[in-house]
Amino acid sequence: MMQIGELARAAETTAETIRYYETIGLLPSPPRTAGNYRAYTAAHLQRLVFTRRARSLGFGIEQVRALLDLADQRERSCAAVDAIARDHLAEVDRKLADLAALRAELDALIGQCGHGIVAECRILEALAPAAPRP
Amino acid sequence: MMQIGELARAAETTAETIRYYETIGLLPSPPRTAGNYRAYTAAHLQRLVFTRRARSLGFGIEQVRALLDLADQRERSCAAVDAIARDHLAEVDRKLADLAALRAELDALIGQCGHGIVAECRILEALAPAAPRP
DNA sequence: CTTGACCCTGTAGCGACTGCAAGGTCTACC
DNA sequence: GGTAGACCTTGCAGTCGCTACAGGGTCAAG
Numbered sequence: 001m002m003q004i005g006e007l008a009r010a011a012e013t014t015a016e017t018i019r020y021y022e023t024i025g026l027l028p029s030p031p032r033t034a035g036n037y038r039a040y041t042a043a044h045l046q047r048l049v050f051t052r053r054a055r056s057l058g059f060g061i062e063q064v065r066a067l068l069d070l071a072d073q074r075e076r077s078c079a080a081v082d083a084i085a086r087d088h089l090a091e092v093d094r095k096l097a098d099l100a101a102l103r104a105e106l107d108a109l110i111g112q113c114g115h116g117i118v119a120e121c122r123i124l125e126a127l128a129p130a131a132p133r134p
Numbered sequence: 135m136m137q138i139g140e141l142a143r144a145a146e147t148t149a150e151t152i153r154y155y156e157t158i159g160l161l162p163s164p165p166r167t168a169g170n171y172r173a174y175t176a177a178h179l180q181r182l183v184f185t186r187r188a189r190s191l192g193f194g195i196e197q198v199r200a201l202l203d204l205a206d207q208r209e210r211s212c213a214a215v216d217a218i219a220r221d222h223l224a225e226v227d228r229k230l231a232d233l234a235a236l237r238a239e240l241d242a243l244i245g246q247c248g249h250g251i252v253a254e255c256r257i258l259e260a261l262a263p264a265a266p267r268p
Numbered sequence: 269c270t271t272g273a274c275c276c277t278g279t280a281g282c283g284a285c286t287g288c289a290a291g292g293t294c295t296a297c298c
Numbered sequence: 299g300g301t302a303g304a305c306c307t308t309g310c311a312g313t314c315g316c317t318a319c320a321g322g323g324t325c326a327a328g
Contacts, residue, residue: 035276036275037325057243060314061314070258071252077249077250096230113219137305149306150286151284170306278320279319281318282317284313296303298300
C-alpha cells in the first residue's frame with residue numbers, strides 16, 4: 001500500500017494530478033486508511049503509468065478513458081485500440097502540417113526586417129496588410 | 135462608422151472576440167452611439183486585422199500587445215519587433231521538434247499492432263511498460 | 269508535546285476565446 | 299402606432315488539463 005505522494009513519484013507526476021484524475025473518474029477511488037488517506041496498490045500504479053504515458057503521447061483524456069476501458073476487455077479485438085491510435089496520429093499529422101506552414105510564414109516575415117525604424121518595418125507592414133504606405 | 139458585427143465580418147472574426155479584446159485592453163473602447171452601440175472606424179479595423187493576423191501566426195496575446203505598442207512608436211528602431219518575432223519562431227521550432235518526436239513514437243506504436251485480441255495488443259503493452267506478461 | 273512531512277477538501281486560476289440568457293435598439297413593413 | 303426580426307448590450311459559465319493555493323487533519327520521530 002502506497003500513499004498518494006509515493007504513487008506520484010513512482011509515476012513521475014503529482015498528487016494534485018492524481019486527485020484530479022479521480023474526480024473526473026479516469027482513475028478509480030482507492031480505499032482509505034483509518035486517517036482518511038488514499039491507499040494505492042501496484043494495480044493503481046500500472047493504470048496511472050498507462051494514463052500518463054498515453055497523455056504524454058498527446059492522447060486526450062477521453063481517448064485515454066476509452067483506451068483504459070478497452071484494456072479491461074481482454075478478449076476483444078484490438079481494432080478499436082488501433083483506430084484510436086490512428087485517429088490520433090492523423091490529428092498529430094494535421095498539427096504538424098499546420099505548424100510547418102506557420103513556421104514558413106513566420107520565417108518569411110522575419111527575413112524582411114531591414115533593421116530600420118518602426119515606421120518602415122516590413123514585419124509590421126506584413127501584419128497589417130491594409131496599412132496605408134505614405 | 136461601423137457597428138460591431140460589420141467590423142467582425144470585415145476582420146473575419148466574431149463580435150464576441152472583439153468585445154473580449156476590449157475587456158482585456160487589447161483594443162481601445164470605441165465611442166458609443168445614442169443607443170449604446172459601439173461605433174468603429176477604419177483605424178479600429180486596421181488594429182483588429184493586425185491583431186487577428188498576429189494571433190493566426192501564433193503570437194500570444196501579450197506579444198500582440200507588445201507589437202501593437204511598438205507599432206505606435208513610429209520613430210523607434212524595429213529591433214524589438216524583430217526580437218519578438220524571432221522569439222516566437224524559436225518557440226514554434228521547439229514545438230515542431232516536439233511534435234515530430236511524438237509523431238515518430240506514435241507511428242512506432244501503431245506499427246506494432248498485430249490485429250489480434252486486446253490481451254495481446256502491443257499498443258496497450260507499449261503504453262503500460264510495467265504490465266506483467268503471462 | 270512539538271516539529272515537520274505528509275495528507276485532506278474545496279475553490280480559483282491559466283489562455284484565448286465561445287456560448288448563452290435576458291434584455292435593449294433599430295429598421296421595415298402593415 | 300404596432301410588431302417582427304436583425305442587430306446590439308452586459309454578465310457569466312464553460313472549454314482543456316491541469317496547477318496552486320487556503321485552511322485544516324494525521325502521523326512518526328525526537
